[in-house]
Amino acid sequence: MINRPETRDLLTEARRVLLDSVAGQLAGEHKYEALMVANAMGMAIREFEQCEQGQPEQTDQAVRAFLAERSLKATASESEAELARAIRERRLDGADPTLRSVLLTLTEARLQINNPGYLKR
Numbered sequence: 058m059i060n061r062p063e064t065r066d067l068l069t070e071a072r073r074v075l076l077d078s079v080a081g082q083l084a085g086e087h088k089y090e091a092l093m094v095a096n097a098m099g100m101a102i103r104e105f106e107q108c109e110q111g112q113p114e115q116t117d118q119a120v121r122a123f124l125a126e127r128s129l130k131a132t133a134s135e136s137e138a139e140l141a142r143a144i145r146e147r148r149l150d151g152a153d154p155t156l157r158s159v160l161l162t163l164t165e166a167r168l169q170i171n172n173p174g175y176l177k178r
Contacts, residue, residue, distance in 0.1 A: 065105040072098040103170045116166045123159045137163065 072095050080091040107113060120136040127149065131139035140159070143149050149156055168176050 068098050068102050
């Protein structure tokens with residue numbers, strides 16, 4: 058059987074090479090673009106890790122449970138969209154601590170991918 062590297066491992070190595078070998082040789086706009094690509098690769102790696110841990114499903118279940126408790130229904134692929142729609146249409150009480158907790162959970166999940174350093178502050 059042939060060993061196949063996982064997508065996350067390939068991205069991790071490519072990002073390391075980009076940062077350690079390539080970006081240092083660039084200047085100006087090209088360096089900025091290389092760093093932007095490395096940042097996007099880091100986000101993809103963190104998203105893979107979250108998926109491996111079941112984080113998206115857990116977050117989605119929390120949103121769907123919250124909506125169901127308020128007689129609002131949503132499929133797995135539409136739960137965040139339905140939550141946003143209910144907020145826009147003022148069908149939810151903005152002072153509801155459970156709503157705030159769900160929104161905090163969603164925000165933290167996104168930050169863990171997009172800017173994990175922000176959560177450490």
